[in-house]
Amino acid sequence: MNGEPLVRWDWLWAHLGPIADRIGQHLYLTAIAVGVGFVISFALAAVSIRRRRLYPPVVVVATALYTIPSFALFAALVAITGLSILTAEIPLVLYTFILFVPNIVAGFDAVPWDVLDAADGMGFTAGQRWWRVELPLALPLVVASLRLATVSTIGLVTVSAILGDRFGGLGYYILDGYHRTFTTEILVGGLLSIGLAVLADLGFVLLQRVLTPWAAARAVSR
Amino acid sequence: MTTPATPTSRAAALEFRGVTKRYGSGEESTGAVNDLSFTVPAGTICVLVGPSGCGKTTSLKMVNRLIEPTGGQILLDGSDVMSEDVTALRRRIGYVIQQVGLFPHLTIGRNVAVVPALMGWTRERQQARTDELLSLVGLEPGRYRNRYPSQLSGGERQRVGVARALAADPPLMLMDEPFAAVDPIVRQRLQDEFLRLQRALAKTILFVTHDVDEAIKMGDLIAVMEEGGRLAQFGPPEEILAHPASDFVARFVGQDRGLKRLSLSTIADLRTEPLGRREGLPTFSPDTTLRDALSILLVADTRGGVALDEAGQPRGLVTVDAIASALADDRPRRAARA
Amino acid sequence: MGGGPSRVPLMDLLTVTAQWLADPMNWQGPNGIPARLSEHVALSGASLLLASLVAIPLGLWIGHTGRFSWLVLSSANAWRALPSFAVIGLLVPFTTAIDPNLGFTLYPTLVAMIVLAGPPLLVNSYQGIAGVDRDLVEAARAMGMRERQILLGLEIPIALPVIATGIRSAAVQVVATATLGATFGFGGLGRYIVLGDANHDNGELFGGVVLVAALALATLALFLLVQRRLVSPGLSSRTAG
Numbered sequence: 001m002n003g004e005p006l007v008r009w010d011w012l013w014a015h016l017g018p019i020a021d022r023i024g025q026h027l028y029l030t031a032i033a034v035g036v037g038f039v040i041s042f043a044l045a046a047v048s049i050r051r052r053r054l055y056p057p058v059v060v061v062a063t064a065l066y067t068i069p070s071f072a073l074f075a076a077l078v079a080i081t082g083l084s085i086l087t088a089e090i091p092l093v094l095y096t097f098i099l100f101v102p103n104i105v106a107g108f109d110a111v112p113w114d115v116l117d118a119a120d121g122m123g124f125t126a127g128q129r130w131w132r133v134e135l136p137l138a139l140p141l142v143v144a145s146l147r148l149a150t151v152s153t154i155g156l157v158t159v160s161a162i163l164g165d166r167f168g169g170l171g172y173y174i175l176d177g178y179h180r181t182f183t184t185e186i187l188v189g190g191l192l193s194i195g196l197a198v199l200a201d202l203g204f205v206l207l208q209r210v211l212t213p214w215a216a217a218r219a220v221s222r
Numbered sequence: 223m224t225t226p227a228t229p230t231s232r233a234a235a236l237e238f239r240g241v242t243k244r245y246g247s248g249e250e251s252t253g254a255v256n257d258l259s260f261t262v263p264a265g266t267i268c269v270l271v272g273p274s275g276c277g278k279t280t281s282l283k284m285v286n287r288l289i290e291p292t293g294g295q296i297l298l299d300g301s302d303v304m305s306e307d308v309t310a311l312r313r314r315i316g317y318v319i320q321q322v323g324l325f326p327h328l329t330i331g332r333n334v335a336v337v338p339a340l341m342g343w344t345r346e347r348q349q350a351r352t353d354e355l356l357s358l359v360g361l362e363p364g365r366y367r368n369r370y371p372s373q374l375s376g377g378e379r380q381r382v383g384v385a386r387a388l389a390a391d392p393p394l395m396l397m398d399e400p401f402a403a404v405d406p407i408v409r410q411r412l413q414d415e416f417l418r419l420q421r422a423l424a425k426t427i428l429f430v431t432h433d434v435d436e437a438i439k440m441g442d443l444i445a446v447m448e449e450g451g452r453l454a455q456f457g458p459p460e461e462i463l464a465h466p467a468s469d470f471v472a473r474f475v476g477q478d479r480g481l482k483r484l485s486l487s488t489i490a491d492l493r494t495e496p497l498g499r500r501e502g503l504p505t506f507s508p509d510t511t512l513r514d515a516l517s518i519l520l521v522a523d524t525r526g527g528v529a530l531d532e533a534g535q536p537r538g539l540v541t542v543d544a545i546a547s548a549l550a551d552d553r554p555r556r557a558a559r560a
Numbered sequence: 561m562g563g564g565p566s567r568v569p570l571m572d573l574l575t576v577t578a579q580w581l582a583d584p585m586n587w588q589g590p591n592g593i594p595a596r597l598s599e600h601v602a603l604s605g606a607s608l609l610l611a612s613l614v615a616i617p618l619g620l621w622i623g624h625t626g627r628f629s630w631l632v633l634s635s636a637n638a639w640r641a642l643p644s645f646a647v648i649g650l651l652v653p654f655t656t657a658i659d660p661n662l663g664f665t666l667y668p669t670l671v672a673m674i675v676l677a678g679p680p681l682l683v684n685s686y687q688g689i690a691g692v693d694r695d696l697v698e699a700a701r702a703m704g705m706r707e708r709q710i711l712l713g714l715e716i717p718i719a720l721p722v723i724a725t726g727i728r729s730a731a732v733q734v735v736a737t738a739t740l741g742a743t744f745g746f747g748g749l750g751r752y753i754v755l756g757d758a759n760h761d762n763g764e765l766f767g768g769v770v771l772v773a774a775l776a777l778a779t780l781a782l783f784l785l786v787q788r789r790l791v792s793p794g795l796s797s798r799t800a801g
Contacts, residue, residue, distance in 0.1 A: 006653065067732055067776040069739040072769040075753045079573055079762055155643030162743060162757075174649035178744060183653040190650035197641040286702050313704030323699030327717040327792035337703050370794030386703075396702075 008184045019173075019188060026169025026196060029157045033089055034150050037096030044097065045104035055105065062097040070095065070159045078163065088160040088167050092153055099149040107141030108134060140212045147204035154197045158189070169193070233264040233426045234299040234393035236285070241294035243280050243451070253280045255451035257294070262443060264299075264393075265424040269441035271431055273474070277451030278430045282396050285428060286315045298394060313337055316387030316395035316425075320402045322379045324371040330356070330382055331367040337390045355385040360415060377408040384416065388423070397429045401436070413439060434475050438463070438482055446471050460486055480549055484513035489529045492548055494538025503527050506540060516545050573766055580763030581770065591751070593771065600748035600775065603666075604735045607673035611730065615678050616723070619685025623719070624711055629690065636683045639675075644737045647672040648744050669741030676737055677730040684726025688719025721791050728783035736776045749775060 012019075048055035073091040081087045111134050119133045161168025161175040168175065173189025176182075243255040255277040262268040270278040283289040285296055287308050296303045303311055324333050332339075334355055335348040343351070353363035359381040371379055380400065387395055401409045401416075417440065420427065431437055437444050438459045446462060448454040448470050455467040463483040466472035475482065490508035504527040506515050519527055519542050526541040580586060587593050622628050648668045655663035655671065692715045700710045716723070742750030749772045756765025 063780070064777060067736055067780055068773045069736040069750070069776060071739045071743070071750055072753055072772045075757060075765055076769040079766070080570065151641045155641070155645070158643050158645040159740065161645075171645055174646055175743065178649055178652055186649045186652060190646040193643050193646045194641070197643060198638055201637060201641050288698060288702055309704040309706055311704070312702055317699065317702040319695065319699060321695045323696050325696065325714055327794045329794065340704060340709070372794060
């Protein structure tokens with residue numbers, strides 16, 4: 001743009017500190033959203049497993065929430081929660097539900113009934129059965145859903161840049177670069193956020209292998 | 223099943239001539255076929271039987287070229303199947319498999335009409351043929367035509383599979399364990415109905431099974447295959463039971479091959495002795511197999527029973543000894559299937 | 561959204577939003593709701609169509625032949641990980657170099673939406689076909705169906721529910737995400753959110769939010785309905801038993 005070089009390396013070297021801070025903010029916003037989303041989703045999944053009738057409405061609501069554009073939700077919340085961290089985190093948390101709940105439910109559904117029968121037959125208490133049999137066997141899909149949710153949230157955090165320069169993680173550079181037609185900033189923000197997402201994806205693949213050595217990686221649907 | 227409305231008579235002779243199929247370099251690999259030669263006359267059922275991995279399904283699939291042979295020739299009415307256009311060839315060969323392979327997104331009627339539709343028959347002709355075939359396999363067309371495969375029982379689906387294979391009136395049918403997926407009672411009924419149907423249709427049929435009893439029951443000719451895809455013995459069931467060509471065949475047909483032979487003959491085939499006192503003796507209709515008759519005599523703990531004729535009149539005395547000597551006879555008459 | 565609107569009581573929000581939506585002035589002209597809606601739908605439709613033209617045939621072909629299936633499975637997840645906001649931003653310098661006007665407004669969003677729609681279309685077309693029972697395919701081949709007839713008459717009808725789910729998922733994602741385009745010079749319904757924020761006009765901002773959410777949900781509902789119509793009753797479990 002404007003005859004400038006594609007990347008101004010001097011800008012990059014001068015801003016290594018702020019860039020690192022933005023990466024930190026990106027991960028911080030992601031971690032809170034995934035953590036809170038997981039806890040709430042696990043509770044929703046647990047309720048859905050016990051009371052099957054509640055499962056379809058939970059999925060419908062989660063699907064509808066996921067359908068609402070992040071951009072719209074961030075903007076709308078400003079009027080309600082002001083420019084606090086809640087404004088960024090509420091949409092991020094809501095979007096994780098559809099990624100977590102069906103996979104957690106499917107994970108526990110996939111535990112074979114004969115294994116549960118065998119556990120009961122050997123005298124496991126309900127709690128022992130849950131911790132030592134059901135949870136480990138459900139783990140592959142649970143970890144897979146964490147992977148989906150983390151990667152998706154890293155992407156959505158960039159959108160929170162529209163809330164102003166206190167938010168957005170690396171997304172800040174994308175938006176600021178666009179407004180100033182400054183390519184270097186766009187490339188830094190864009191490539192680093194893609195890099196974060198891909199690294200997180202790979203990290204979870206490794207985690208899946210370590211946590212569930214008995215299960216080959218399985219495809220997950222959402 | 224009722225008698226077919228349209229008498230169908232076209233049947234083709236099938237000949238395997240030195241047919242070989244190799245996979246990779248290992249000659250003994252699973253499913254390989256080694257220099258297979260035999261002839262199936264038009265209008266007869268030939269059963270390929272053998273342990274798993276002996277190449278019987280491979281042999282069947284080489285006929286409609288789902289698998290291409292490495293060497294040798296397969297002749298259908300004298301012409302090499304490799305010389306014909308592959309789709310044209312397949313459209314005139316009926317194919318029935320264990321999993322049935324009905325198309326789940328089509329109604330029963332459209333499933334049966336798949337090949338006629340491919341061949342460009344008119345709607346009316348397709349529909350007439352479909353209804354005719356559904357009645358033929360014992361499914362009331364009005365009830366079944368518009369249903370979907372998922373709404374049928376295993377036995378009903380298998381009947382539709384047979385109807386579909388017959389749709390274009392093929393001169394040859396290939397059947398790969400067609401009755402293996404249903405329970406024993408349904409299987410027996412399907413076998414009986416199919417044999418009755420075949421008496422009217424007189425198709426040439428190549429039939430694969432791993433079940434010796436099914437082979438004996440269904441086959442006019444039996445090809446016993448062994449590991450490595452070699453033909454161990456070829457002949458009518460009586461001959462294979464009476465004179466197994468090798469230890470392998472003897473072991474494969476089983477220690478009870480004598481009893482199995484008895485199931486090939488009926489009371490009607492047996493010479494009887496003059497009838498004396500007949501109170502309290504069991505009676506046998508002409509279509510009772512000798513195996514069943516022997517079993518009844520042993521259970522009733524009597525030396526003899528009364529053979530009845532077609533009219534139900536006593537014909538003479540049947541004894542355990544007479545049944546035993548029928549076995550000793552080298553060439554028992556083939557039971558007419560009733 | 562630095563100087564954006566501050567906290568407002570919820571009832572006031574509902575009132576100003578309803579007023580904005582009811583105002584006839586907002587239903588005409590180049591910034592009117594019909595114009596913005598058709599912009600939004602046109603861009604979504606175009607990107608979905610363009611992505612479908614490439615991704616669906618490719619997925620069908622890979623599913624039918626089994627060739628390159630490893631590529632679909634290994635790349636699809638990484639592809640899905642691409643954040644759309646970053647993709648649009650990254651495209652700007654390159655599309656602007658090609659066309660200074662549309663490259664700064666339309667193309668980044670259009671291309672990013674094509675990229676976004678790709679994975680669900682490709683993966684579901686592939687999985688739908690690859691999931692068709694191989695015995696069925698062999699039975700079809702044995703009856704003398706040609707490869708094209710097998711694909712069109714057997715595999716695609718059976719795979720249709722899965723393919724349709726991919727199209728639906730792509731459509732909903734594109735319609736929702738196209739809103740982001742307003743941040744990068746594109747119009748569409750997202751424009752109201754950007755303008756409402758800039759003008760401190762809660763009615764416009766929330767009007768935009770309501771319209772965008774309604775459009776996304778309507779898209780979901782529409783595709784669910786179409787899907788229900790398209791799929792053979794023999795394949796749905798409702799007729800079973």
